[in-house]
Amino acid sequence: MYNIIYIGYQFKVTPLQPGVEILIAELGYAGFESFVETEEGVTAYIQKEEWNGDILNDIQILNSDEFEISYTFDDIEQVNWNEEWEKNFSPIVVDDACSVRAPFHEKPETTYDIVIEPKMSFGTGHHETTHMMIQHILNNDFKDKSVLDMGCGTGVLAILAEMKGARPIDAVDFDNWCYVNSIENVERNNCEHITVIEGDASVLSNKKYDVIIANINRNILLKDMAVYAACLNKKGLLFLSGFYKEDIPMIQQACEKHMLKFQEKLERNNWVSLKFLN
Numbered sequence: 227m228y229n230i231i232y233i234g235y236q237f238k239v240t241p242l243q244p245g246v247e248i249l250i251a252e253l254g255y256a257g258f259e260s261f262v263e264t265e266e267g268v269t270a271y272i273q274k275e276e277w278n279g280d281i282l283n284d285i286q287i288l289n290s291d292e293f294e295i296s297y298t299f300d301d302i303e304q305v306n307w308n309e310e311w312e313k314n315f316s317p318i319v320v321d322d323a324c325s326v327r328a329p330f331h332e333k334p335e336t337t338y339d340i341v342i343e344p345k346m347s348f349g350t351g352h353h354e355t356t357h358m359m360i361q362h363i364l365n366n367d368f369k370d371k372s373v374l375d376m377g378c379g380t381g382v383l384a385i386l387a388e389m390k391g392a393r394p395i396d397a398v399d400f401d402n403w404c405y406v407n408s409i410e411n412v413e414r415n416n417c418e419h420i421t422v423i424e425g426d427a428s429v430l431s432n433k434k435y436d437v438i439i440a441n442i443n444r445n446i447l448l449k450d451m452a453v454y455a456a457c458l459n460k461k462g463l464l465f466l467s468g469f470y471k472e473d474i475p476m477i478q479q480a481c482e483k484h485m486l487k488f489q490e491k492l493e494r495n496n497w498v499s500l501k502f503l504n
C-alpha cells in the first residue's frame with residue numbers, strides 16, 4: 227500500500243486579490259498540487275516526494291513590495307479533500323452535458339449524471355483540469371474503446387468514459403484512499419466495465435489501450451511518458467492534464483519523442499489539457 231504524505235503551507239496574503247491568484251499560479255508551477263482558498267489567503271499542498279527545502283526560493287511574489295505574505299507549513303498524513311470540498315460544495319455541470327454531484331444533490335437534467343463521494347480523493351469536477359478532461363471525453367468517441375484512466379482520484383473520468391460506451395477500462399491510482407474511493411464510486415454509478423487498480427505506472431507492463439487519460443502533474447507525466455506511449459495502440463488517443471500553459475513545450479517534446487502527435491489544447495485559468503494521437 228502507498229502512503230502519500232503531503233506538506234501543507236498555510237499562506238496569509240495581504241491584499242488577498244490578486245495576491246492569492248498570483249501565488250497559486252507560481253506555486254502550481256513549482257509543483258504544488260492542490261489549493262484551498264481560505265479567509266486569510268490559501269493553503270497549498272505538495273507531495274512530500276516532490277518537496278525540498280528550497281521550494282519557495284523561486285516564488286517571486288514572496289519578495290514583492292506590493293504584497294505581505296507570511297506562512298507556516300507542516301506534514302499532513304492524508305488530506306481530507308472531502309471536508310475541503312464540502313466546505314464550498316456545489317454540483318458542477320460541464321457543457322450542459324455532464325454533471326458531477328454528491329448523492330444528496332437533486333438529479334439534474336444532464337445526459338451524463340455522475341454521483342461522487344470524494345472522501346479523500348481529488349476529482350470532483352471543480353478543478354480546472356478535471357473540468358477540461360471531462361470536456362475532452364464528451365467531445366471524443368469512446369464507444370467500445372479500451373481505456374486507461376491513470377491517476378483516477380475519485381474515478382470520475384473512468385466513470386464518464388464508461389457512460390460514453392468505453393470498455394474495458396482500467397482506473398489506476400497509487401493512493402490507497404483513491405483506490406478505495408474509486409471502487410465505491412464505480413459501484414455507486416453502476417459501472418460494470420471498470421477495474422480499479424492500486425499502483426503506479428509499474429502496473430502497466432504488457433497492457434494496451436485505445437485511449438489513455440492522465441490528469442496527474444507535469445513531473446509524473448514526464449517521468450512516465452515512455453510507459454504511456456508503449457501502452458497506447460496505433461491511432462490511439464492520449465489526453466493529458468495537471469499542468470500549466472508554461473509547461474506545454476516540455477510535455478509536447480516528451481510526447482513527440484514517442485511519435486505522439488499534438489491534436490488539440492483546452493485552457494482554463496492558465497491550466498491546460500492536451501490531446502495527442504499515436
Ligand SMILES: C[S@@+](CC[C@H](N)C(=O)[O-])C[C@H]1O[C@@H](n2cnc3c(N)ncnc32)[C@H](O)[C@@H]1O
Pocket residue numbers: 347348349350351355356359376377378379380381382383398399400401404425426427441442443446468
Ligand atoms: C490531479 S488528480 C486527478 C484525479 C482525477 N483523475 C481527476 O481528473 O479529477 C491526480 C491523481 O493522480 C494520483 N497520482 C499521482 N501520482 C501518481 C502516480 N505516479 N501513479 C498513479 N497515480 C498517481 C493522485 O493520487 C491523484 O489521485
